[in-house]
Amino acid sequence: MxxxxxxxxxxxxxxxxxxxxxxxxxxxxxxxxxxxxxxxxxxxxxxxxREIWYAGGPGPDHAVDVTDQIDRKIAAMEAHRSQTAHLDVPTWIRDRLTTVADNAGLPSGRLAEAFTVLRTE
Incomplete structure (x- = not known):
């Protein structure tokens, strides 16, 4: 997208x-x-x-709680050293996903990813 x-x-x-x-x-x-x-x-x-879920799409309309998977996400992002070596990945990821969770109305301390869900029917 x-x-x-x-x-x-x-x-x-x-x-x-x-x-x-x-x-x-x-x-x-x-x-x-x-x-x-x-x-x-x-x-x-x-x-x-029936649906396509776009990560980073315009106007996200669906959030998924990913709190329990955060360690795997951080490890995956840190593995992309050519793209993330200049970042404090854990802080960057937690800050971004905290904002998404807050905007989605999730309880304090939760982390979320946002998606634009496109229905195809």
């Missing part, structure tokens, strides 16, 4: 490419019997993906 108002951070070219490819795979191709007719020959029917 392109975020033109934030051309740094969530607009990493690899993330954009994967997001666009995943979106194209979900709609309209996943429900289109003419997109991959060879799958019909194998007995695989088109399937409707």
């Amino acid at each position: 392109r975020r033109w108002e934030h051309l740094t951070g969530p607009s990493h070219p690899d993330h954009l490419a994967v997001g666009e490819a995943a979106t194209c795979a979900v709609y309209p191709d996943s429900r289109n019997p003419f997109a991959f007719p060879e799958l019909l020959d194998e007995g695989l029917e088109p399937w409707v993906v």
Whole structure:
């Protein structure tokens, strides 16, 4: 999902490419019997993906409490040294996710990720 108002951070070219490819795979191709007719020959029917969840999308409308997974998130972010070596990752992550949780109305001390949920039906 392109975020033109934030051309740094969530607009990493690899993330954009994967997001666009995943979106194209979900709609309209996943429900289109003419997109991959060879799958019909194998007995695989088109399937409707009902929602796409965009992390960092515009106007987040759904928050998920990730408090219990914070140590794994921090470890994953710290593994990307080329992108995070200049940051105090634990503080940066906790501050950002605390703000998201507060904005979502979660209890004090909780951490959350925000998503824009797009319904495809």
